Amino acid sequence: MTEKAGRMVVTPWEVSGRIDYDRLVREFGVKRIDARLKKRLERHTGPLHHLLRRDIFFAHMYLDEILDAIERGEKVYLYTGRAPSGPVHLGHAVPWMLNRWLQERLKVTLIFQIPDEEKTLFKEGVTFKDTERWTRENILDIIAMGFDPELTRIVVDTRHADLMYKTACEVASKTTASTAKALFGLKDSDNVGKYFYTCMQSVPAFLPSIIEGKPTRCLIPCAIDQDVHFRLTRDVAPRLGYPKPGTILCRFLPALSGEGKLSSSDTNIAMTDDERTVRKKVMKHAFSGGKDTVEEHRKHGGDPDADMAYQWLTFFEPDDAKLKRIHDDYKAGKILSGELKQLLVDTLVPMMRAHQARREAAGKDVEKFMIR
Amino acid sequence: MTEKAGRMVVTPWEVSGRIDYDRLVREFGVKRIDARLKKRLERHTGPLHHLLRRDIFFAHMYLDEILDAIERGEKVYLYTGRAPSGPVHLGHAVPWMLNRWLQERLKVTLIFQIPDEEKTLFKEGVTFKDTERWTRENILDIIAMGFDPELTRIVVDTRHADLMYKTACEVASKTTASTAKALFGLKDSDNVGKYFYTCMQSVPAFLPSIIEGKPTRCLIPCAIDQDVHFRLTRDVAPRLGYPKPGTILCRFLPALSGEGKLSSSDTNIAMTDDERTVRKKVMKHAFSGGKDTVEEHRKHGGDPDADMAYQWLTFFEPDDAKLKRIHDDYKAGKILSGELKQLLVDTLVPMMRAHQARREAAGKDVEKFMIR
Numbered sequence: 001m002t003e004k005a006g007r008m009v010v011t012p013w014e015v016s017g018r019i020d021y022d023r024l025v026r027e028f029g030v031k032r033i034d035a036r037l038k039k040r041l042e043r044h045t046g047p048l049h050h051l052l053r054r055d056i057f058f059a060h061m062y063l064d065e066i067l068d069a070i071e072r073g074e075k076v077y078l079y080t081g082r083a084p085s086g087p088v089h090l091g092h093a094v095p096w097m098l099n100r101w102l103q104e105r106l107k108v109t110l111i112f113q114i115p116d117e118e119k120t121l122f123k124e125g126v127t128f129k130d131t132e133r134w135t136r137e138n139i140l141d142i143i144a145m146g147f148d149p150e151l152t153r154i155v156v157d158t159r160h161a162d163l164m165y166k167t168a169c170e171v172a173s174k175t176t177a178s179t180a181k182a183l184f185g186l187k188d189s190d191n192v193g194k195y196f197y198t199c200m201q202s203v204p205a206f207l208p209s210i211i212e213g214k215p216t217r218c219l220i221p222c223a224i225d226q227d228v229h230f231r232l233t234r235d236v237a238p239r240l241g242y243p244k245p246g247t248i249l250c251r252f253l254p255a256l257s258g259e260g261k262l263s264s265s266d267t268n269i270a271m272t273d274d275e276r277t278v279r280k281k282v283m284k285h286a287f288s289g290g291k292d293t294v295e296e297h298r299k300h301g302g303d304p305d306a307d308m309a310y311q312w313l314t315f316f317e318p319d320d321a322k323l324k325r326i327h328d329d330y331k332a333g334k335i336l337s338g339e340l341k342q343l344l345v346d347t348l349v350p351m352m353r354a355h356q357a358r359r360e361a362a363g364k365d366v367e368k369f370m371i372r
Numbered sequence: 373m374t375e376k377a378g379r380m381v382v383t384p385w386e387v388s389g390r391i392d393y394d395r396l397v398r399e400f401g402v403k404r405i406d407a408r409l410k411k412r413l414e415r416h417t418g419p420l421h422h423l424l425r426r427d428i429f430f431a432h433m434y435l436d437e438i439l440d441a442i443e444r445g446e447k448v449y450l451y452t453g454r455a456p457s458g459p460v461h462l463g464h465a466v467p468w469m470l471n472r473w474l475q476e477r478l479k480v481t482l483i484f485q486i487p488d489e490e491k492t493l494f495k496e497g498v499t500f501k502d503t504e505r506w507t508r509e510n511i512l513d514i515i516a517m518g519f520d521p522e523l524t525r526i527v528v529d530t531r532h533a534d535l536m537y538k539t540a541c542e543v544a545s546k547t548t549a550s551t552a553k554a555l556f557g558l559k560d561s562d563n564v565g566k567y568f569y570t571c572m573q574s575v576p577a578f579l580p581s582i583i584e585g586k587p588t589r590c591l592i593p594c595a596i597d598q599d600v601h602f603r604l605t606r607d608v609a610p611r612l613g614y615p616k617p618g619t620i621l622c623r624f625l626p627a628l629s630g631e632g633k634l635s636s637s638d639t640n641i642a643m644t645d646d647e648r649t650v651r652k653k654v655m656k657h658a659f660s661g662g663k664d665t666v667e668e669h670r671k672h673g674g675d676p677d678a679d680m681a682y683q684w685l686t687f688f689e690p691d692d693a694k695l696k697r698i699h700d701d702y703k704a705g706k707i708l709s710g711e712l713k714q715l716l717v718d719t720l721v722p723m724m725r726a727h728q729a730r731r732e733a734a735g736k737d738v739e740k741f742m743i744r
Contacts, residue, residue, distance in 0.1 A: 117541040128538055158538035165533035166500055169489040172565030177549065180564050192552050193544030196568035 010225050011185065013122055015252055021058065021224075028227050030059045030249060040067055045105035050318045051098050051250065059224060061234065062246035069217040070106070076217045077208035078102055079245070081113035081201075081226075084134035085123070087270035088141040090348075091253035094315055096145045098221045098250070103151055111204045111218075111371070112142055114156040121193035128158070139366055141271050144359035153371035155207070157200055160371055164203045167210065171199040174236045183228050202233040205245035215243045224249040253315055256285045256308050272356065275349050282309065282341050282348070289330075290337030301333035302340070309337070309344040317347045382597050383557065385494055387624055393430065393596075400599050402431045402621060412439055417477035422690045423470050423622065431596060433606065434618035441589040442478070448589045449580035450474055451617070453485035453573075453598075456506035457495070459642035460513040462720070463625035466687055468517045470593045470622070475523055483576045483590075483743070484514055486528040493565035500530070511738055513643050516731035525743035527579070529572055532743055536575045539582065543571040546608045555600050574605040577617035587615045596621040625687055628657045628680050644728065647721050654681065654713050654720070661702075662709030673705035674712070681709070681716040689719045 007017030010024060025032060033055070042048050044067065051057050069076050080099045082092065103110050116135045119126040139154060157164065180186050180195045208216035220230055227249055234244040256268065269281055289307025291297035304310040304327045317323050326343060329335045335343070379389030382396060397404060405427070414420050416439065423429050441448050452471045454464065475482050488507045491498040511526060529536065552558050552567045580588035592602055599621055606616040628640065641653055661679025663669040676682040676699045689695050698715060701707045707715070 117538065120541055120545050128542070158541070159534060161533035161537035162531060165537055166489065166530035169492055169530070169565050170500070172568065173492050173563050175564050176561055177558070177564055177567060178560040181560065186549070188550040188553065189548055191545050192547050192549055192564075192567040192571065193541050195549060195564040196544065199564065 012225050012228060015225050019252060021251060024224055025059055028059075028224065028231070030061050030224075030227060030247070033058055033060050033063070033248070037063060040064070044070055045102070049098055049101045050320065051094065051101075051315070053320065054314055056094070056315060057098055057221070057248055057250045059249040060247055061227075061230070062244055063219070063248055065244070066217050066219045066246040074217065075208075075212060076106070076108055076219060078108055078110040079113065079204045079207075079218050079220045080110065080222055081115060081204070082138055082142065083115045083118035084131055084138045085119045085126070086134060087272055088138055089268045089270055090312075090316070091268070093141075093145065093271060094253050095222050095250055096142070098248070100145050100147055102219070102221060103148055107151070109151045109153060109208075110147060111207055112147070112152060112154045112369075113201075113204045114139065114154060115197070115200060116159075117157050117193070117200070118197065121191060121197055136366075139369070140359050140362045141355075143362035143365055143369055144271070144355050146358065147369070149365060149368045152369050154369045155204060155371045163207070163371065164200060167203045167206055168196070168199040170240050171202045171206075171233075171236050172196060174239050175199060175232060179232065183232055198229050198232055201229040202236060205230065205233050206237070206240070206242045209242050215241070217243050218245040220245050220247045222247065222249065223252055225252070254308060254311055256281065256287065256312070258287045258308065269348070269352075271352060272359070273352070275353070278348055278352065279345050282345050283338070286312070286341055286344070288337040288341075290340075294336060297336060298333045302330045302335070302337060304330050307337070307340060309341045312344050313347060316344075316351060384597050384600060387597050391624060393623060396596055397431055400431075400596065400603070402433050402596075402599060402619070405430055405432050405435070405620070409435060412436070416442055417474070421470055421473045422692065423466065423473075423687070425692065426686055428466070428687060429470055429593070429620055429622045431621040432619060433599075433602070434616055435591070435620055437616075438589050438591045438618040446589065447580075447584060448478070448480055448591060450478075450480055450482040451485065451576040451579075451590050451592045452482065452594055453487060453576070454510055454514065455487045455490035456503055456510040457491045457498070458506060459644055460510055461640045461642055462684075462688070463640070465513075465517065465643060466625050467594050467622055468514070470620070472517050472519055474591070474593060475520055479523070481523045481525060481580075482519060483579055484519070484524060484526045484741075485573075485576045486511065486526060487569070487572060488531075489529050489565070489572070490569065493563060493569055508738075511741070512731050512734045513727075515734035515737055515741055516643070516727050518730065519741070521737060521740045524741050526741045527576060527743045535579070535743065536572060539575045539578055540568070540571040542612050543574045543578075543605075543608050544568060546611050547571060547604060551604065555604060570601050570604055573601040574608060577602065577605050578609070578612070578614045581614050587613070589615050589618065591618040591620060593620045594622070595624055597624070626680060626683055628653065628659065628684070630659045630680065641720070641724075643724060644731070645724070647725070650720055650724065651717050654717050655710070658684070658713050658716070660709040660713075662712075666708060669708060670705045673703045674707070674709060676702050679709070679712060681713045684716050685719060688716075688723060 008020055009016045038048060038052060066076055078099055080095055099110055114135055116131050119131050120128055135156060177195055180198065186194055205218045208218045227247060230245055230247050237244045269278055287308040289303035291300055310330060313323055313326060330340055380392055381388045410420060410424060438448055450471055452467055471482055486507055488503050491503050492500055507528060549567055552570065558566055577590045580590045599619060602617055602619050609616045641650055659680040661675035663672055682702060685695060685698060702712055
């Protein structure tokens with residue numbers, strides 16, 4: 001969906017403007033995750049992850065069919081991905097958190113795709129040399145998320161193209177240039193790699209069937225901007241004899257400064273930022289829902305819905321009771337904006353410190369995580 | 373070049389109509405191989421192959437630059453290919469004959485590409501399952517041509533995609549959909565694999581540089597219908613830091629029945645046809661340049677230029693003196709059309725018998741010929 005004039009832009013390559021999730025659900029043709037479906041999922045996973053409880057993962061396609069398969073005792077897979085282009089930010093890690101949790105709760109294999117050709121194809125002047133470093137670095141972050149090495153298979157598009165290219169060609173044979181233009185807004189002046197790229201995105205959804213030697217369902221937890229790839233995957237799947245993949249889609253972590261998806265700028269927090277940097281970024285850039293003066297704030301209270309520090313806590317503070325307390329206290333003016341920011345820092349820092357410690361040790365495990 | 377109304381069609385996927393080679397040279401922007409260039413090549417190869425002597429290989433691009441490189445003592449490579457879709461016919465083998473000869477005379481490595489995704493992308497309803505058999509079968513024919521196992525590297529696109537896909541993406545990043553449309557006559561209704569396909573065709577021209585770790589020239593002996601791929605390759609090469617490949621281009625073996633390229637029908641001769649089949653096809657289908665009655669033929673003589681048995685002899689009979697004798701005797705009415713056909717059979721049968729014997733023994737060598 002591209003609507004620059006109307007502000008909201010949501011494509012795999014650009015997310016900007018005020019995100020209207022109702023409109024995305026309507027226009028992408030996906031479904032809300034309702035109470036019934038949450039209950040059904042909970043029967044298999046135990047108590048839901050806070051990203052599900054809080055409707056940060058809010059939409060899906062074919063999640064029921066995935067649960068049907070699980071209930072029939074069939075193997076299912078997870079699939080998510082990361083196009084390496086720079087440091088991993090907290091926003092990137094949000095869908096990974098759910099992937100990790102689902103992997104642990106359902107004991108299922110996750111295929112983690114690294115489409116390392118993406119930037120060469122979509123960003124003028126970026127070469128594979130530029131991307132190589134980030135492929136290595138990003139894989140360390142993926143491993144540091146705590147995925148199970150026994151149940152995780154990283155596929156790097158260029159390195160493992162021999163496992164993927166044939167299936168990508170099958171997808172391509174069913175995908176016209178018109179379709180690619182309509183779905184991705186491509187023009188004749190765009191390079192042919194952009195046209196083919198989405199075919200490689202379909203492949204990990206079909207790898208489970210290829211690996212298992214029989215139709216095998218795949219669930220894709222990702223941010224909603226990626227949904228367009230899997231709309232195409234779902235369209236093509238039955239024509240190639242594969243089951244349609246399910247998706248479970250999350251909102252974007254808003255930029256600290258306000259609207260939109262967390263973009264890769266200075267004011268966003270990388271998983272490798274040190275404590276001082278995290279503190280500085282939050283303190284300096286987090287858009288505040290507080291009042292102009294302490295007096296007014298104490299009297300009228302702050303607006304947690306507008307406050308980015310609070311919004312980020314909904315993504316990263318797992319404790320519902322604590323979050324509610326913060327919410328109510330901020331609204332009542334008992335917590336000042338600076339204090340709220342500090343609470344975010346206090347949540348992020350230990351989480352990131354643990355991540356960085358795991359990341360430090362991840363280098364030796366890289367090959368263990370590779371699909372081959 | 374597509375010009376259905378005007379009869380001549382020359383694309384990598386269709387060759388039909390009366391081929392006007394002068395027009396192809398003009399419109400493809402390639403150069404004639406002239407006496408000077410032949411002499412220059414001969415200094416490196418020794419006496420020229422009959423396909424060069426007889427101008428069956430008649431056009432080129434950058435052959436001088438290839439010879440420059442050889443004279444500077446630089447390594448050069450050969451590259452040719454075969455999209456598996458059915459049995460190898462004699463027409464397919466024509467460029468391979470020159471590849472084999474050049475490999476032997478110049479002692480250079482040949483990269484033999486098998487773009488096994490081509491038919492899935494370009495022929496409705498063809499699956500990889502269909503192609504797999506022909507990939508295997510065609511490789512046996514390639515090996516049976518007598519290539520040097522030490523100096524031949526077969527790359528199968530899907531099997532070796534991990535060696536090729538990254539470079540194909542680099543090519544893709546420099547190739548717009550407009551360009552693909554203009555070069556290959558693609559439409560929006562064509563699948564995106566057709567758009568990307570040509571990028572995989574460029575890769576073996578760049579593999580020499582990648583393998584050697586420095587700019588390394590590559591010469592592509594092939595039929596002129598493939599030139600369009602390498603026009604694109606030459607355009608993209610300098611922008612990716614690779615030298616432009618040279619090409620050396622041959623005419624099409626005409627169909628036994630008359631005009632056009634040898635198409636894959638009943639009336640063409642497969643490398644695996646037995647003696648009886650070869651004889652039957654030649655006797656039954658070879659368009660004759662003879663007169664209507666023996667008497668008239670004896671009196672006025674036949675027309676070797678119109679006679680397909682004679683034309684085929686120009687491709688397959690290496691002995692110039694013998695060929696001239698046949699030419700003159702046929703023209704003088706001393707040889708009847710049936711006798712001329714028999715002379716072709718006598719040339720083909722031992723050649724094919726030797727091929728089939730080598731083919732019989734080729735199975736054990738397949739892996740030896742693979743690039744990896």
